[in-house]
Amino acid sequence: MKELITLTAEKDLGRIDKLLGARLTDYSRSQVQQWLKEQLVLVNDVPVKANYKVKKQDLIKIEVPEPQELELIAENIPLEIVYQDEDVAVINKPQGMVVHPSAGHPNGTLVNALLYHLKDLSSINDVVRPGIVHRIDKDTSGLLMIAKNDAAHLSLAQQLKDKTSLRRYVALVHGNIPHDKGVIEAPIGRSKVDRKMQAVVEDGKAAVTHFEVLERFGDYTLIELQLETGRTHQIRVHMAYIGYPVAGDPVYGPKKTLKGQGQFLHAKLLGFKHPRTGEEMVFEAPLPAIFQKTLAQLRKKD
Template sequence: MINLIFEGEGKVRLDKFIDEQMSELSRSQISKFIKDSEITVNNQVITKTGYKLVNGDEVSFTIPAEKPIEAIPQDIPLDIVYEDDDVLVVNKPQGMVVHPAAGHRDGTLVNAILYHSKINDDDLIRPGIVHRIDKDTSGLLMVAKNNLAKQSLMNQLKEKSNLREYVAIVHGNFKERKGIINAPLGRAKNNRKKQAIVDDGRKAVTHFEVIEQFEGYSLVKLKLETGRTHQIRVHMQYIGHPVAGDPLYGPKHTLPGNGQFLHAETLGFEHPRTHEWLEFSVDSPKIFQETVKKLRG
């Protein structure tokens, strides 16, 4: 049982108070707990999210145990760029989540991979996954089909010996043609869904090169030296050029689309067994290409 005491002047909404105190809960979870009569205030069940707390009110609840998540094979179309007995390279479409999680228990890239390929991995939620790209970012991912491949690919990520290049449409124009963004990343203090530049964060380095400039926007190539959560999106916002269409880090007035205009275009790595260098590139989605044409026009 969790017990929270509201101490403050005036009144505050019940759902807002719990959200501020319990960073591990999403707002949708809090709303559901309240509506399902899971939360009491001063031992009285409250079912209204907008209930106003006053100084001294005691809020009590128990977080229901979540059902265990396990990825299951699903017959979902998969764009396979390369496959052998050890590795799989796929082109993930925009809008697809990489692996199951509380809000996405199926319909993910992992569900599709398990249907199309045999993956020998004890991880029941993220079998074969060694790196990720965001739901609304499209492009290339390497997948390990066995333990040898997984260890090798993870080591290459750690040693920064692989190649990951992106293309993006970003806001604004640049004075410089190339640059390096070296700014540490960590969870934002005011929003747990966001990352931010923080002094005590993890090292994050992004290289950028301007490919083409338009009125109010630019097409850039981005190379990851590290691979932190939302790294490119936060770094581009940090230098004043947020990714167009980014709902978290970009402005509201932006290009119409289905999320951020960010595409993992090129992927290179050493094959885990043969040690041959493999490198792949895929075109950006149709909406990305059409938007670039419109900007040129």
């Protein structure tokens, strides 16, 4: 069955190919370009070209072709394995890598790399997500725990549910946050305007984000965040909601932002109780080079 995606522009948004490439994160930019060529993208019920400038109140409809059946293939993709034993692995995922295959990303994902580098992966999730206990966005870097068998998967997933695992992030956000600490409690669900986006909505799922200021740079603030819940795009949605969107975020942030490789958001610290031994395990990953370079430039200006 074909999928119909509808978006309503709340303001002028520039070229449609760039807009859809940024918004439709489940699909590749080359797919978006192909849909435009095949006249599957309609604006106000009229096919448009890639350079069409989206205007306020435009109604965009995309008829997504039926997906091809995904075939999981082990791929020799470089992977930073921070830790592994017979039960779990901890991976430092780079920016730009999708966690698992989907219609828009059939290969080149973390799962494809895991199949090559790790001998065993849990089978609890569906066929395209072996070993995956939790996810981070394509352009978010940092630590992920991977389950190598089903018993480990159940244990790690329960720790996430019970909020006993530790997940800390570092983000660079727009604006100068005046207070040193804060807690954001705002329910998150699918946006009423754009089904590919998340938003703070009354009927959303409970979401709680704690943050603490690490450093201020005038127009930007470096913060550390800790999640109580794990909603899709939670940090990005919550920070935009309180008026301090993550720098470099093409979906929830402003057009004028810092140049990087997507949002400046890094899963820095990961902690959990080992599923077999019960040992408390904590891992930390340094900021990516582009993140460190940007901070160094901001410090020079400050």
